[in-house]
Every structure is written in structure tokens, then in C-alpha cells.
Amino acid sequence: MPGSRLTRRDRRAIATGLADGLGYAEIARRLARPTSTISREITRNGGRTGYEPATAHRATKRRVRHRKHETESAAGPRRHGPDTLTAVEQLLADTLIGTGLSRTPARVLAALYTADDATMSAAQLGRHLQISSASVSKAVGYLEEQEVIRRERIPHRRAERYVVDTEAWFQAVLASAQRNQQLADAARRGADLLGRATPAGARLHALSRFHQQLTNDMTERVRHWRHALTEPTPQSPSTRP
Known part of the structure; x- marks a missing residue:
């Protein structure tokens, strides 16, 4: 109205x-x-x-x-606000850079993760991060290649937006687990061929056990977090009798 x-x-x-x-x-x-x-x-x-x-x-x-905060600021301290959100985004970006991710892709990923619905268009990313459209295109292209984000059409528009998908992270971890599994299998075959009683065979056997355990741990973690993110919380009405 x-x-x-x-x-x-x-x-x-x-x-x-x-x-x-x-x-x-x-x-x-x-x-x-x-x-x-x-x-x-x-x-x-x-x-x-x-x-x-x-x-x-x-x-x-x-x-x-x-505006509500400005009206009620005298009633008590503020829990969080725009400055806090900016600080969290910067912290996440700096951490991603520390893991080896380039600066612009890290900033793009941090911006998407801290957006309410984890999605922004290329134009929005450019305005938000104050970077050129070419920089946005290069960054999102890299992140798409790593299968960390995906693009989707904006309804009723010709433009596209970029979405960070939790499932992509699970797939990345599982891909890493698969590589560890391959190494574990190769080391185990080598140990069997050389004989586990030999120095080289014993070394390969230990390497195989290490990577097998690492694979099992990674796979179990993914299974656990998938369950945690899809199951309703105890407070959810759907869990009540």
C-alpha cells in the first residue's frame, strides 16, 4: 500500500x-x-x-x-553492524590470502561468503570491492575453475550472478581425499612388491598407512558436516513431536 x-x-x-x-x-x-x-x-x-x-x-x-541502532544506541551496546561485517569480510579475505589464494579472488570469495544470500552479480562485486570489471571477470573465472563458486542467471534479467556453494567445498575436500587414496594405494603396492621387511618397503608401508588414515579422516569429516548442515537443529519446529 x-x-x-x-x-x-x-x-x-x-x-x-x-x-x-x-x-x-x-x-x-x-x-x-x-x-x-x-x-x-x-x-x-x-x-x-x-x-x-x-x-x-x-x-x-x-x-x-x-537507523534503529541510532535511535536505540542509548539503551545499550550494539552487538554488530556494518563496521563489524566489513571487519569479518577483511579477516576472511586475509586468511584466504594467507593460504595461498591471490588477493582479488580472495576478496571476491570473502565478499560472497559474507553476503546474506552468498550471491552477487559481477557489477555488484565491482562496486562493493571497488575494482574493475576486468578484475572481477578474472577473479571469478579462476574461482569457477577451482569449482568454488558457480554462476546462475538472474531471473528476468540478462545478467548473471555468482554463488558460493557449500557443496563445492565438500567436493574439493573429497577430490583431495581421492588423491590421498591414490597415493596410499600406490605406496601399499610398492611395499608389497619390495617386501615390508625391507627398509624401502617399510617406509612405503608407513606412508600408505598415513595417507589411508588421512583419507578416512577427510571423508568422515565431510560426511559429518554434510549431515550437520542439512539436519534441522534441535530447536527447529520440525523436530518437535
Whole structure:
């Protein structure tokens, strides 16, 4: 209704209207909203070519939380806010860089992980990280090759967005476990051929046992965390009798 905040459905309708080439006034008429509301919504959230409804909705929620904090700041300390989110994103990026990931892919991955729905378009990543479209393209290309992120179409738009998928990390760990298994098998065959009583055979046998245990541990960890991430928590209504 006029005067109330825009809903997710309203924002999707705005995106559809923009994709269809409608003017602000026509979009406003269809939503029974003032034209100034539609114009302000689009301008503050990427403009006609960069507007994305999910991102706009998240940005509005952040602004509402920020205003609420300013109103209630005298009542007690703040648990977290935009500065904290930025610090967490930077911490994650620095840690990824420390593991050997290049700076820009690390920043892109950290930004995706700390986004509410773990997804952003190339334009959003560029604006958020203040880097060129070429840098975004190179970074996401590398991350796609590593199967850490995937791309998907934005509904009603010609643009694409990038999604960080937990399953991709599981697959990466399982691929590493498979390589360890291959090494364990090769070392075991070598030990059997040389004889485990020989120095070389004993060494290969120990290597085989180490990598076999490592493989078992990695596989068990993946199974455990998959279960933990898919099962409802004890507090979930679905677990109640």
C-alpha cells in the first residue's frame, strides 16, 4: 500500500519493469506508488542498468537496522553492524590470502561468503570491492575453475550472478581425499612388491598407512558436516513431536 515500505515482490516487479524498458512513472503506476519512491529506490540501488531486487532489499534492511541502532544506541551496546561485517569480510579475505589464494579472488570469495544470500552479480562485486570489471571477470573465472563458486542467471534479467556453494567445498575436500587414496594405494603396492621387511618397503608401508588414515579422516569429516548442515537443529519446529 502507498506509504508502506517496498516488499520483495515490489522490488521484483521493479526489476521486471526495468527489463521491459518501462519508465519510472509507469512502474510506479503499476505498483500504486509515487514516482518519487520508485525513482529513489532505483537510483540508490544501482540505477536502471544495475538494479537487482535481492540486493536492494538487503541494502534497505541494513539501512533500517542502522537507523534503529541510532535511535536505540542509548539503551545499550550494539552487538554488530556494518563496521563489524566489513571487519569479518577483511579477516576472511586475509586468511584466504594467507593460504595461498591471490588477493582479488580472495576478496571476491570473502565478499560472497559474507553476503546474506552468498550471491552477487559481477557489477555488484565491482562496486562493493571497488575494482574493475576486468578484475572481477578474472577473479571469478579462476574461482569457477577451482569449482568454488558457480554462476546462475538472474531471473528476468540478462545478467548473471555468482554463488558460493557449500557443496563445492565438500567436493574439493573429497577430490583431495581421492588423491590421498591414490597415493596410499600406490605406496601399499610398492611395499608389497619390495617386501615390508625391507627398509624401502617399510617406509612405503608407513606412508600408505598415513595417507589411508588421512583419507578416512577427510571423508568422515565431510560426511559429518554434510549431515550437520542439512539436519534441522534441535530447536527447529520440525523436530518437535
